[in-house]
Amino acid sequence: MGKIIAIAISKGGVGKTTTALNLAYAFAMKHKRTLLLDVDPSGACSSSLGFQSGVIKGDIFNVISFTKSINQVIHKTSNSYLDIIPLNPLSYKDEERFSKLTINKHLLNNIIRPESFYYDYILIDCPPILSGTTTAALIAADSVLMPIRADKFSLQAVKRMMDHILNIKRTANSKLSIEGILFIAYESNLKVTYKVKKELILKYPNYLFRTNIPKNVDIAEANFQLKPVMEYNSAAKSSIAYLALAKEIIGNSTFHNIEVHSEP
Numbered sequence: 001m002g003k004i005i006a007i008a009i010s011k012g013g014v015g016k017t018t019t020a021l022n023l024a025y026a027f028a029m030k031h032k033r034t035l036l037l038d039v040d041p042s043g044a045c046s047s048s049l050g051f052q053s054g055v056i057k058g059d060i061f062n063v064i065s066f067t068k069s070i071n072q073v074i075h076k077t078s079n080s081y082l083d084i085i086p087l088n089p090l091s092y093k094d095e096e097r098f099s100k101l102t103i104n105k106h107l108l109n110n111i112i113r114p115e116s117f118y119y120d121y122i123l124i125d126c127p128p129i130l131s132g133t134t135t136a137a138l139i140a141a142d143s144v145l146m147p148i149r150a151d152k153f154s155l156q157a158v159k160r161m162m163d164h165i166l167n168i169k170r171t172a173n174s175k176l177s178i179e180g181i182l183f184i185a186y187e188s189n190l191k192v193t194y195k196v197k198k199e200l201i202l203k204y205p206n207y208l209f210r211t212n213i214p215k216n217v218d219i220a221e222a223n224f225q226l227k228p229v230m231e232y233n234s235a236a237k238s239s240i241a242y243l244a245l246a247k248e249i250i251g252n253s254t255f256h257n258i259e260v261h262s263e264p
Helices: 016-029 044-048 060-064 092-101 107-117 133-140 152-171 191-203 217-224 237-252
Strands: 003-007 034-038 082-085 121-125 143-148 177-183
Touching (some): 003 107, 003 133, 016 044, 016 082, 016 121, 016 143, 016 217, 016 237, 034 044, 060 107, 133 152, 143 152
Parallel strands (some): 003 121, 003 143
């Protein structure tokens, strides 16, 4: 059975979609059967991989609306090891309905969990909120990966996320664990980076990935071209970093997951 990883944090602009897309592609490059699931109403993860309206034959909204089966909405990508269940960008009306459907917190788990028999990794790109779809994703997931930037607001978002994960563990998914906290657009020479990293090490010493994703213009250029950065420029620092992250996660999978505990 494969591992289901939710890419989640209650803050926008920290690289959730970029990480979901590029980590999924990195797993695929390492010949791991990978499924990327887009549940962010913006549909950014899908469009970043070139799946836009007109190309999408069905999406996760169709599945949770019971108008299509999950097998009808799994799309192949340019990499034979990577599939995606996309999401067309939702209108305000459809976003409200999407949110109401995920009030059934176990619906996503019931849909996705059977697919873990066919994939090594399933990555869920979550919206920048805690309630609704993100909660449903955490109930379906085995672990949570939290992308952050080196700023005060990211520290606050990590604290909120940790509290929410504890609540999910107590009430709905006792096996949920932390995959890790990942620095995005990392600049090691900045004072703020040092301060944020120091605080995270003090509060969550076991949760930081060894790998950091460096600040790199190739990511923005790859997004503009609707490609993973490894496909756009395999020699880019960010490409090398996402491959290193995939290797780190694969290596960690041979051991027990990191459990999350309340702060003392």
